[in-house]
Each structure stands twice: as C-alpha cells, then as structure tokens.
Amino acid sequence: MSTLPIAMTVNGEPRRGQVEARKTLADFLREDCVLTGTHLGCEHGVCGACTVIVDGAAVRSCLMFAVQADGADLTTVEGLAEPGQLSPVQEAFREEHGLQCGFCTPGFVVSVHAFLAQNPTPSRDEIRDALAGNLCRCTGYQGIIRAVERAAASMAG
Amino acid sequence: MSAPAAGRFVGQAVRRREDPRLLTGHGSYVDDIDLPGMLHAAFVRSDLARGRITRLDVDAARAMPGVIAVLTAAELNSGHGSMQPTMFQSDPPLSPCAPLRPLAETDVRFVGDPVALVVAESRYVAEDACELVEVDYEPLPAVVDAQLAADETTELVHPELGSNVAQRVESPPNPELDAAFDSAAHVVTETLVQHRHANVPMETRGVVASYTPATGELGVWISTQNPHEVRQTAARFLGVPEQLVRVQMADVGGGFGQKYFTPRDELTVIAAAHHLGRAIKWIEDRRENLLASNHARADRVTVRLALDEEGHLLAAHLDHTEDCGAYPVGGTGGIGPFAAMLFPGPYRIPKLGFRSTGVWTNTCGRGAYRGPWMLETVAREEMMDLAARSIGMDPLELRRRNCLRTDELPYTTAGGMVLEHVTPSETLEQAVELVGYDAVRAEQAADAGRLLGIGIGLYVEPTSMASGNLGVETATVRVLPSGTVTVHLGTGSHGQSVETTMAQVVAEYLGVELDDVVVVQGDTASAPFGGGTGGSRTAVVAGGAARDASLVVRDKACQIAAHLLEAAPEDLDVEAGRITVRGTPTRGVALADVARVALNAPLELPPGIAPGLEATVSYQAPPITWSNACHACTVEVDPDTGTVEVLRYVVSEDCGVMINPMVVEGQIAGGVVQGIGGVLYEHFVYDDDGNPLTTTFLDYLLPTAAEVPTIEFGHIETRSPTPGGHKGMGEGGAIGSPPCVFNAVADALARRGVTVTEQPLTPSRILDALDG
Numbered sequence: 001m002s003t004l005p006i007a008m009t010v011n012g013e014p015r016r017g018q019v020e021a022r023k024t025l026a027d028f029l030r031e032d033c034v035l036t037g038t039h040l041g042c043e044h045g046v047c048g049a050c051t052v053i054v055d056g057a058a059v060r061s062c063l064m065f066a067v068q069a070d071g072a073d074l075t076t077v078e079g080l081a082e083p084g085q086l087s088p089v090q091e092a093f094r095e096e097h098g099l100q101c102g103f104c105t106p107g108f109v110v111s112v113h114a115f116l117a118q119n120p121t122p123s124r125d126e127i128r129d130a131l132a133g134n135l136c137r138c139t140g141y142q143g144i145i146r147a148v149e150r151a152a153a154s155m156a157g
Numbered sequence: 158m159s160a161p162a163a164g165r166f167v168g169q170a171v172r173r174r175e176d177p178r179l180l181t182g183h184g185s186y187v188d189d190i191d192l193p194g195m196l197h198a199a200f201v202r203s204d205l206a207r208g209r210i211t212r213l214d215v216d217a218a219r220a221m222p223g224v225i226a227v228l229t230a231a232e233l234n235s236g237h238g239s240m241q242p243t244m245f246q247s248d249p250p251l252s253p254c255a256p257l258r259p260l261a262e263t264d265v266r267f268v269g270d271p272v273a274l275v276v277a278e279s280r281y282v283a284e285d286a287c288e289l290v291e292v293d294y295e296p297l298p299a300v301v302d303a304q305l306a307a308d309e310t311t312e313l314v315h316p317e318l319g320s321n322v323a324q325r326v327e328s329p330p331n332p333e334l335d336a337a338f339d340s341a342a343h344v345v346t347e348t349l350v351q352h353r354h355a356n357v358p359m360e361t362r363g364v365v366a367s368y369t370p371a372t373g374e375l376g377v378w379i380s381t382q383n384p385h386e387v388r389q390t391a392a393r394f395l396g397v398p399e400q401l402v403r404v405q406m407a408d409v410g411g412g413f414g415q416k417y418f419t420p421r422d423e424l425t426v427i428a429a430a431h432h433l434g435r436a437i438k439w440i441e442d443r444r445e446n447l448l449a450s451n452h453a454r455a456d457r458v459t460v461r462l463a464l465d466e467e468g469h470l471l472a473a474h475l476d477h478t479e480d481c482g483a484y485p486v487g488g489t490g491g492i493g494p495f496a497a498m499l500f501p502g503p504y505r506i507p508k509l510g511f512r513s514t515g516v517w518t519n520t521c522g523r524g525a526y527r528g529p530w531m532l533e534t535v536a537r538e539e540m541m542d543l544a545a546r547s548i549g550m551d552p553l554e555l556r557r558r559n560c561l562r563t564d565e566l567p568y569t570t571a572g573g574m575v576l577e578h579v580t581p582s583e584t585l586e587q588a589v590e591l592v593g594y595d596a597v598r599a600e601q602a603a604d605a606g607r608l609l610g611i612g613i614g615l616y617v618e619p620t621s622m623a624s625g626n627l628g629v630e631t632a633t634v635r636v637l638p639s640g641t642v643t644v645h646l647g648t649g650s651h652g653q654s655v656e657t658t659m660a661q662v663v664a665e666y667l668g669v670e671l672d673d674v675v676v677v678q679g680d681t682a683s684a685p686f687g688g689g690t691g692g693s694r695t696a697v698v699a700g701g702a703a704r705d706a707s708l709v710v711r712d713k714a715c716q717i718a719a720h721l722l723e724a725a726p727e728d729l730d731v732e733a734g735r736i737t738v739r740g741t742p743t744r745g746v747a748l749a750d751v752a753r754v755a756l757n758a759p760l761e762l763p764p765g766i767a768p769g770l771e772a773t774v775s776y777q778a779p780p781i782t783w784s785n786a787c788h789a790c791t792v793e794v795d796p797d798t799g800t801v802e803v804l805r806y807v808v809s810e811d812c813g814v815m816i817n818p819m820v821v822e823g824q825i826a827g828g829v830v831q832g833i834g835g836v837l838y839e840h841f842v843y844d845d846d847g848n849p850l851t852t853t854f855l856d857y858l859l860p861t862a863a864e865v866p867t868i869e870f871g872h873i874e875t876r877s878p879t880p881g882g883h884k885g886m887g888e889g890g891a892i893g894s895p896p897c898v899f900n901a902v903a904d905a906l907a908r909r910g911v912t913v914t915e916q917p918l919t920p921s922r923i924l925d926a927l928d929g
Contacts, residue, residue, distance in 0.1 A: 020281070022281070023281070030188075030189075035182065036188070036189040037181065037182015037183065039188075039359075039360070039410070040188070041360070041443065042443040044853055046853070046854035046855060047359065049359060077180075077182035078181060078183070081181065086177060086181070090180040090181065093180055094176040094177070097819045097820070097822075097823045099179055099180065100411075100652035100827065101359065101360070101408070101410045102175065102176075102180075102408060103184075103408075104359045104410075109180060127862075128862045128863045129863055132862055133861075135859050136862075137357055137411050137413070137827070137859070138411055138652045138823075138827045139823060139827050140827045140830030141861070141862040141865050142822075142823070142865075142868055144862065
C-alpha cells in the first residue's frame, strides 16, 4: 500500500514520517514516534484515552488519520511537563488519587489541560460535564473531579 | 522481638509511587512491548451464535502479502493439554467443564467464537487478511434463554456433554425448613433478575508471546492479574517445561476479574507463537472485549423468605439459575452454591435451602467480575426491601430487627459461615446516620409528588478466601548494600496501588523510610510463587507475608547491629533506616552499614550469623477474612423521562486496619460506580438468535463523571485476627452498590404503588413500570 510523507511538531520537536493514508494518528504517535503514553481504549471515539492536543484543541487521535495532522502542532501526555516533573494537573491527579490502573489517565490529563486552558475557573458541574467525554473504570471519577478543582485552584495561584 | 507499634506508614494516606510514570505517559502496558521481528495477530470470529462450519477457506488470506500464517483448528488444536485454570484441574473433573479448544473445529457456539488466527507483519495487514477468510455456516437454533436451556430444549450448546446443565446443586431435604415456611406468619416470594454485565477494563486483553525453538524458551508478556497462573497454564497447555516459561506483566489497565485466569484467546496466541517459533502480539479490540472476553452476573433467582409476626426472619430458600455462556472463564463459571451459602449475610436466618442451576448457552462465557458471588447480596438486600414493604414495615426497621449484633459473634450462619470480627449493625447505623435516613423519610412525606427514594445495601464480604493456593503468599524482603529494600511479591497489581501499600507495610515493620522500599512483582523470573491480585486478598495475604518477612530481616539486622554497637539486640530500635540503642539515639548504625557488613564484609559478622540480609517468608491466611460495609443512597426518579439521578451516596465500611485510607476509599468508589452503572446503564444484550446488540461504547453505556454522585465515607475499624489486622476490601464497593441503588429506585417507585424486580433500571423500564 502506498505511503505519504508527513511532518508535524510533537511536544516541541519536529517529526517526520512516511505513512499509509489509513494509519491513525494514534498509531503514528505510538508506533512511529514511540510515544506510547497515548492509549487506545476503544478505537471508536468514545473513551477518550487517546486524547491529544492538536493545534490547541483536544482531539481523539483514534479518529484522526496521521496524514490529517500533517503540519500541525501536537502535544501528547509526554509533553505536558519537563522530564521528571509533573504539570499542575498531573500533580493534582496524584494528590487527589485521580488514577488507579492509569490506562485512561493520559486521556484525562490531556483533556483537563485543554479544558482548563479554556475555562480556568470552572464550577463543579462544568468539570463533570467536561470530563464526560472520558471513561474511567477504576476511580468512580471521585478523585478526578477533585483533581480538576485542585489543579484549577493551584494554577490560579 | 515484638512488632513495632503500627502507624508511621501503615494507616497513612501516602501518595502513590505508581503515579509519576502513569501520569506522564511512561507506564508500560502490554501494547507498549515491541520485540524485534514481532508479528501481529487478529482473530476471525464467528458472527453466528450456533452453526456447523461447512467451509473454511483461508487460501486468499494466506496469499496476501505481509501475511505470515493463517492458523485454524487444523494447525493449533491438536496435541495440547488442558486450557482450564489450575484451580479447575482435577481428575476426574469436579463438574463438566466447557470443552475448551483454541479455535472452533466443526461448529461455532457463540458470536465471537474464534475460527482462525491471522498472523501478519502488521495489525493492519492482519485485519485485512481476516476479511479474506471465507467461512460458510449451516445455522443451527441458538440456545439463548437460560431458563429454557436447562429443561425445555433438545438443542445442545455442547453436544459432547449431553446436557445444557453445567451444574446443579440442591440442598438436602429439610423438614424443618419446610415447617418454617408452613407455619410462618409471612412468606414473601419474588423472582429477581440481574442482567448480563461486561467487566470493561479500560485496557482490553492483550499478550505478546515469543517462542525460541533453539532454546525451547517461551516468553510471555501479558495483561494479567496473575502471572504465575499464566505460567502454569501455558506450560501445562503447551507441554513446555515450566522453567522455560517466563511470564512478565508490567502495568495493567484494570481487569476486575477478567484477567485473573488465563483466557482461551491469550492461550491460542501463545500456542501460535509456539507453533511458528516467532514473537506475536495480539491486542484485543474493544468490540472483541465486549463480545468475546467474558460476561458476568446474568442471574435469575426466586427467593422465598419466611418471617414471623414481628418481622424476624425464620427461613430463606433460593432457586437460582445462572447463565454460564458457552465457554466460561474457569470451569463451569458457576458460583450458585457459594452464593446460596453466603445468602444469610449479616442476618439471623435460622434455616436455609437452595437449588442452584448453571446453564450453558450460545453466548459469551461467564467470568469473574468484582465480587463474582455477589448475587447473594443483590438477592438478599432487594428481598429485604420487598419483604418489608410486603409486611408494612420500613426496610431499615426490618434490617435492625434481624441484623447480627457484635455481642452475638462468633455466629455460624445457616449457610455454614462463621462470622467474627465484623460490625454489620455498626455500619448500618453509621450509614443511615450519614445519609440522614429519617430526614429523607420526612422529606418524602412532605412532598408526595416527588419520586424520591432511599436504599440500603448491607453485607458481609468473604475476603482472602483460602481456596486452592489463594490463602498463601510469599514475600522476599531484601536489603541491598545501599540500604535500599526490595520486596518481591507474587501479586499482579492492575490498579490496586500494590507498589505503594506493600511498601508501606515493609517500611513500617522493617523500620525504614518509605522511599527506600521498592516493590518488585509481575515477573515469574523474580517473583516468588503467588496467587496474583484478585479476590480481595492482597492486603491480608501478601500484606501478611510482607510483614512477616520484614520482621525476620529486622531481627537479623538487629543481631548484626548489636554486634557492631556492642549492645544487646533487645535494646535496639529500628526507625527510618537506622538502628539505635534505646535511650541513646546517638549510638547507632545505619541499616545500609549493616547491609554492607552482611553482604560485602561477611568476616565482620558476629559468630553464628549467616551472610546476607534478606528473608523469604510464606504466610498462610485464615480460611476467610470477613469485612463488612453498609451502603445507603438517595435517588430521584424523573416521572416524565424515567431517568434516575443519584443524589447522595454513603458507604460505611469496616476493612480492619487500613494500610492506606486514600487507596481504600478509591477502591470502594470505583466499585460503587460500577454498581451504579450496572443498575442504571450497563446491559449486554443478545437478541433471540444470540446476536449481540451492544458491542460498542455507544451501546454498552458506562457511567461518566456527569452521572456519578460524590461518595461519602464512614470508617469503622475492627481488627481482623490476621497479623496486620487488615481485611480485604477490593470488591466490596461493587457488591453493596447494586442492591443499594436498586432499592432506592424501587423505594421511589413504590410511592406510586409500583414494584420492580428486574435490572437494569433503564428509563424505558421505569416508564413502563410507571405506566403500569
């Protein structure tokens, strides 16, 4: 099957690839970029585990082809903080026990980064609604909701 | 030497050491494994519930570029040992297990039954080739209804077994039981239905298997709860010497029972790697996970309760039918007799009888799901409410009249369970206090139009059951020359925070800093033999082993330190990685220095002390360690839409000494929301022909953050008789919540005179009930 050249910026670094048109962005990130923090939980756009930020917007990388991201600026879970550090959102998830098995976690953390960038002072109901696009089976969402509140408070300084 | 007083680490809500890697995308799940030359597999599965295979043509698929092999029963099904878990190995079998085979041979028995396995250079190519595999079937009538399957059809799911009844167990005739029902002031009978659920770990199943013919070594990386079970099963199944099988698991994205045994599909992929002498990865997709991994619950039970004039329970009888599916994960998959024996729960029920029937059907096999026996709590707690309303008593009052008090313990139930160290009355009272039970009743009385409801779920939970090898765990606690401590365990953490909690136990009892302890698990080459993580057993069994091994190492460290310090061992304290003379804290030696002597300068050791500073200790837990809890919640039903909002949710629990309260509450919360989802949203549906209708997350609905209430907690701590005083609690949240939510909705609907007895309580079912 023929392939196409693509180029994009991922976590601040230029990335080039040669991919089949049908290759998903998620598979490109995982296999070609070896950024395995982006997880695949359903591959039909419901669970949100594969969420990444493309040109500032949170998108499901399982529903996007890699070629569609040609020229884009991407941030994955690996790029939210300096190596060895946690972002305020990641730190808040840790403080509030917002994760257990951790499989859905990258999607939540990325979604919350995008959400708080748009709405830095959300109400609890707004947080619940914003999180409804990501599925978690371990936590019952309790620690995740608290973590978003904590992150918003800490980022507001 | 006596154990130190617990509390510096045990009981503290310390942050998890798992989190930094998981939060930054640096976890290592099975799909992150990439071996040189690794191939990718995809299954061709039956799209028919029952039928004869009349033609299987794989030629086109085999000819496709990039395809390495297309394997069928002809290649993979012969010459293998049993695929059943170790626990179900007996000769002769205890009950007829499903005839597991890697791939379908002459016929298919459920939608999702694997027919062929394509192995290719990429997953994309493997899936392309699956499309080229041609299978023709002669359809046969599917056996889908478990009630009909048992007695009313001649169509057999497994013809070689001669019956659709997988197991049938009945309590012996009991004239006293019959007399109790005959003479009771009240007999209440209802048939309750708990529908079919799916476990839905967010990470699907997956395995990477690599076989090297030259050395005979089989390497397996797998999403599992139980690496040693994978090793035993793979070795037995393939005939590969056990010492040549190495199983590794790293991070695992949930399981909830699904990954406790080694399922058929994983073993088939392992067999393919063995057959081809290659490395093969198979990652299940979500559709496969929903239709072909395992299902759970799927129970129908007719319960009879006998009560006296004052509402005291006199007797209970259950007639339970459970749907085992075609290929349950583990034996027959049936838990009916155990559920029946647990039915009395925390109540005085003097007489008990039951009939339990497990049935094969042409559906996905039954498997363990967080509290696999929990039908007993669902049936009992829903019946308590139904019986209370039937005799005109408040459900709380009926529970109070029948609930065991602490001063009645130990108490042997009519199911033969000996309850001790439990506090059902205390948790009941704490939960109703926290939820404001009387205030809710007053609120209901004040507004007759609102469909406000309140429900209770009270239970005792048999944790750390010592069946098979499950009562034993082994820990190796090892001090490295740097003073760092490793604890090697046979656990298989898949979200339970074992790396944190077991480090807390070791730090506490060895007397070192938490950051100096590292938990090593998940690799059969380095982990002591153990039963993995499941059955709410890690705190009790692995915790017991970790504690005991820590104390042995501490004792030895003190003997060496006594020699170095010229003091008596019994005069020494160990804390924060330093051993000091009691009362003279300046006179001491670092554990790292003791380790240096023990490991690098053994000639400096005192006479009679062997080199090294480590201990391996096995711990045998009691047959059952009981924990208990009471859930209470309030709901409001919208009479126009039939939707349910959970307003408040309260859990009062007693899991003994908590190792980490944050983790305890996290485990409970997750289970509670699984229960809320199960009662209100989740339903795996087959049509009458056995076609699955809910194979995406758009159809199988999980609860989201938008639907869940804030869960409030109350804790009561009664030590268990185990050394650390811990009790298991991992499953309880999912056991108490279904009847609690169900009862609350039923309570709301009862205000309109409507009775419900079947789950799930979807809007359409609620509207139908209200429309009468």
